[in-house]
Amino acid sequence: MTDITAAVRDLDDPATDPFDVARAAAAFIADRTGVDHHDIALVLGSGWGGAAELLGQVVAEIPSDQIPGFTKPAVAGHVGVTRSIRIDRPDGSTRNALVLGSRTHLYEGRGLRRVAHGVRTAAATGCTTVVLTNGCGSLNRQWRPGQVVLLRDHINLTATSPLEGATFVDLTDLYTPRLRAIAHSIDPSLPEGVYAQFRGPHYESPAEVAMAGVMGADLVGMSTTLEAIAARHAGLDILALSLATNLAAGVSDQPLSHEEVLDAGATAGPRIRDLLARIVAKI
Numbered sequence: 001m002t003d004i005t006a007a008v009r010d011l012d013d014p015a016t017d018p019f020d021v022a023r024a025a026a027a028f029i030a031d032r033t034g035v036d037h038h039d040i041a042l043v044l045g046s047g048w049g050g051a052a053e054l055l056g057q058v059v060a061e062i063p064s065d066q067i068p069g070f071t072k073p074a075v076a077g078h079v080g081v082t083r084s085i086r087i088d089r090p091d092g093s094t095r096n097a098l099v100l101g102s103r104t105h106l107y108e109g110r111g112l113r114r115v116a117h118g119v120r121t122a123a124a125t126g127c128t129t130v131v132l133t134n135g136c137g138s139l140n141r142q143w144r145p146g147q148v149v150l151l152r153d154h155i156n157l158t159a160t161s162p163l164e165g166a167t168f169v170d171l172t173d174l175y176t177p178r179l180r181a182i183a184h185s186i187d188p189s190l191p192e193g194v195y196a197q198f199r200g201p202h203y204e205s206p207a208e209v210a211m212a213g214v215m216g217a218d219l220v221g222m223s224t225t226l227e228a229i230a231a232r233h234a235g236l237d238i239l240a241l242s243l244a245t246n247l248a249a250g251v252s253d254q255p256l257s258h259e260e261v262l263d264a265g266a267t268a269g270p271r272i273r274d275l276l277a278r279i280v281a282k283i
């Protein structure tokens with residue numbers, strides 16, 4: 001039996017194996033939900049909250065900050081609840097989905113282990129797939145607020161990694177082609193793009209957005225790349241869906257505001273939740 005209390009205390013201790021804390025979190029989730037094994041995890045970012053109920057039957061809800069290694073969310077618009085959802089499939093089989101209603105961002109300053117902890121916990125509960133969602137800025141004028149974009153690759157501009165030591169993980173096909181094909185089978189019009197992660201919490205300067213564009217980015221955000229790296233290291237297949245909530249700084253002549261981001265999320269909400277539920281049902 002894992003000592004949960006010790007695991008919570010020690011996540012920031014370099015001597016602690018963060019995977020031990022993830023196992024403690026998974027044991028806690030199994031105990032509190034009565035579900036001993038989850039199959040697919042979802043991380044709901046800006047604009048995607050509220051999708052959980054559409055996926056299936058809510059079996060259990062846990063305030064995320066009660067789970068070993070998790071902390072309270074820092075951002076308004078993020079929901080700090082972890083849910084276990086039972087998905088009954090048309091063929092009679094069931095899937096257990098673990099929905100993480102919030103994430104820890106690099107800019108919160110709580111360290112990379114907390115950024116990676118959600119996907120590591122998902123893997124420890126048995127998940128083999130994670131769906132990462134986010135709200136982000138768009139460099140493409142055709143992608144207006146409310147546009148959903150599938151990530152096909154990323155550029156990690158945080159100058160750091162969630163992995164420690166000599167952990168050489170291959171990121172070719174990080175965003176699993178098979179899962180992108182499933183998303184396209186639901187909505188063939190979904191575009192694919194390259195997501196650049198900046199540390200934040202400030203939005204980019206227009207010159208930084210222009211730089212990201214020269215590098216090949218279509219989207220800019222403050223999450224997802226570090227989680228995707230940690231998820232692949234933990235053995236997960238990854239699907240990432242971005243909601244473009246604003247044109248990135250300098251792409252339009254409008255200034256950015258967090259209110260605009262929340263508004264775009266609220267307006268797009270019902271449509272993108274339905275899309276997400278239909279994709280997840282096919283995974």
Ligand code: 8IG
Pocket residue numbers: 046135136137138198200202203204220221222245246247248249256261
């Ligand atoms: I929502 O324009 C959202 N998140 N870095 N830039 C970055 N993150 C974002 C943006 C944006 N919009």
